[in-house]
Structure formats: structure tokens, C-alpha cells
Amino acid sequence: MSNVIEQQRICTIRPKVLFKLIETHFPHQNVSFKVNVPSPDIGGMTLLESSILVSLVKLTDAQNLFEFGTFMGATTLLLAENTPPNAHIVTLDLPQDYASHTAHQTQDVLKDGHANDAFLTHTFASHGARCIQRADASVQGKVTQVLENSLDLDVNARGYKGQFDFVFVDGGHAYNIVKRDTENAYRMLKPDGVVVWHDYASTIHDEVTTFLDEHSEGRTIVHVANTMIAFELHGRFKHLLDSAL
Template sequence: MNARLPDHTVIQAIRPKVLFKAIENRFPGQNVGFTVNIPSPDIGGMTLLESSVLVSLAKLTGASSLFEFGTFMGATTLLLAQNTPVDAQVVTIDLPPDEVSSTHTGDVLKDGDANDDYLRSAFADQGARCLARADAAVHSKVQQILQDSTTLDVREQGFEHQFDFIFIDGGHHFDIVKKDTENAYRMARKNAVVLWHDYASNIHSDVTEFLNGHAQGRRIYHVEHTMIAFELLGDFSTLLSGS
């Protein structure tokens, strides 16, 4: 369920069909499909609509170098690896499971801190189980980093200006989203798409608060009926024109 957004937000809401129309415009005369697994019923997964939005943006931009903040069960990592070119590379980062507490308290459906604790606990217990079950073709495209994303040294890793698709879905506290976003722009190529999950979430309000402030002077879109917001950088900013 999406939270009620403040009237003053500068983030532009668009219908999913705007993206789908852009796909039709880019691939005229083609039936553009995608591979998706049955969504996990667990907390923290994405809906089928959100999955189609992510894949649509990957295909619209022709993404070949992708970075994901927040591996969790590996479902989104798998989705991106399955729906990008065979030579694409997906880098994903999450906390080392052995450094995460496997306990949690509170109402995980109403309290953001409790929800994050639950997600970390599930990751500590099970790891990226969707990714672990994937075939060799997927594993050959994926590089998994086990590290606190806020300690990521972009320059040391050789990640500066290396990615054309960056998905931010790690920790949901304001300072973590801010740090991951700052790193995302350092890692982005001139033409890239940066995406955030949990915008307009009833639980993780820090993501919405951060993005509403961050969006000042930028063209950031929120896809209605999802918790996905995104920004198209460089020449990609024209991809929705005429859709």
C-alpha cells in the first residue's frame, strides 16, 4: 500500500503505461517479453508490476552494467540477470550475513525499524536464496559483495562512472539512502538510470522524505501503484518523450 504523498512534492507521478508505451516506441513491431519468477510471499519482495517496471527500464536503457544496493533474497538480482544481455554484469551489495543479528522485535508490517530488523534477520538466516538457486548462466553475470554499503569506497572498487542502471533498495534510514544515492551518482555513467524502491511506502517513510527533498531541481518520476521512483540521466532523459 502506498502512503499519501505530500501535496508539495516535485516528483512527477506517471502511470505504468507511460513506460510500456516507451518500450513500444523503442521496439516497434516487436513483442517485448520478460522472464519473471513467481513473486515471493515474504516481506521485502517486489510485486509483479514493480518487476515489470524494473525490467522495462533496463530494456528501455539497454542496460549492460547494473548495480544493486540491497541483495536480500536475491530475487531482484535474479530478475535483472535474467532480463539483460548475455554479456551484462550485475553487481549487488548487502551486509555480511554473519555480522547481522538473527533476532527481531516489533510489528514488521507497521514499524520501519522492526521491518528492517526482520529483513536483516531473514538474510542472516537464509542468505540470497533466490540467487543461490539460480543456474550457472545467472551466476556468471553476478558479482556479490558482502559489505555495509555505507562503507563502500567507490574509487577503490573501480566503480566510478561504470554503471548504466543503479537500483537503491538497501537500508531505509534517511542517512543510508542519502549515502547510497550519493555513491550511485558517482558510479553512474553519463547516460544512466537511478532507481529507488520504497518511495511512498507506509513503513519506510525516510525514503519518501529523502527523495522529496532530493528531487528539488531534478526530474524524478514515481510510477503509480508501485513504490518505485527513478531518474533518467544524460541522453536517457529523452526516453520518455512522446510516450
């Protein structure tokens, strides 16, 4: 059975393609990673998605990482706990006073992407990045939180241009936000690195899928089956998957 599932522009690989690469790149060790029990809250990542994210971090030896969309900080914590002690993670989310306080019924949050985003924003405003807050000092010391609307982010003014090995786009899910965050991700990425998107093929955040399907023309963007993760490798990592594709 093929490990590649063809689509119109974005190809889909089975998770074991990345896991096989891990075995190939680390032939003399058992590669493990630390993960907390997934939160039951809306907006978290699955264990499979967590393992894919960590695999990409390890395959690219990422040590300077940027995350659009902190929320509860679970993914920030995942990245911090599975990178070397000298690694640094910058995570950006809206200022906590930005949230709309409009109440949404649970069924709307699970079915409507805009209601879901409003719920996530309100939850972050109410509770903050609690996973980071609960982490020990050694983990917290690897993380810098930035509270700013990503649409206002000035990459040059922040000194972020060309500074990151790994950029994770998981902030607002509206088309214009994903487009803007992606444009900034490329500005921020080092020549050798990876851009990762969450919520591709989501049943409610369809604008992420629409953007990436359009954006993928002329690019090699890969979706991992049974997850909502898509990624694009750059520089010396660009051909990492050639044998699988």
C-alpha cells in the same frame, strides 16, 4: 485522462507511459520478460514493479548494473534473466554476521520501518540470497555478490566510478543510508544511465520518501503510480519522458 499525476516536486506517471515507450522503441517485436512467481516473504517486489524495472533496463539498454540491497536475490535474478548474456550485475548487502538477532513480532515488522529492516537483515543472515543460489550457472555467472556495509563503500577503491548503466537503490531505508547510497549511485553511474529507488511512498519506510522529496528539488525524479518505484534518467535518456511530462 492524463497519464501524469502531479505532486509537489516528484511527478507520478501511470505505468502505461513506460509500456508505451517500450512499444515505440521496439515496434517490430513482442517484448517479453522472465519473472518468477513472487515470493510470499516480506520484502519482495510486486509483478507490476518487476515489469517497470525490466522496462527501464530495456529502454536504457543497461548491461552493467548495480544493486544496493540483495536480500533473497529475487531482484538480482530478475535483472540477470532479463539482460543480454554479456551483462553483469553487482549486488551489495551487509556481511551475514552483521545481523541483529533481536526478535521482532510480525505486526511490528509490517508496521515499523526499523523493525522491518532488522527483520530483513536477520533473514538475509540466516538464509542468504537463496534466489541466486538456486539459479542455473549461466545466471549465477552474471552476478557478483559484495558483502559490505554500504556506508563503508569506497567507490574509487572498488573501481566502480562511472561504471554502471543502471543503479538500483534498495538497501537500508534509514534517511542517512538512502542519502549515502544515492550519492554513491551518482558516482557509479555512467553519463548515460538511470538511478532507480524502491520504497518511495512506502507506508512504513517513510524516510525514503522524505529523502527523495527533498532531494528532488531541481531534478526530474519520477514515481510510477501503484508502485514504490521512483527513477531519474541521465544523459541521453534524460528526455525520454518529455512527451509524457
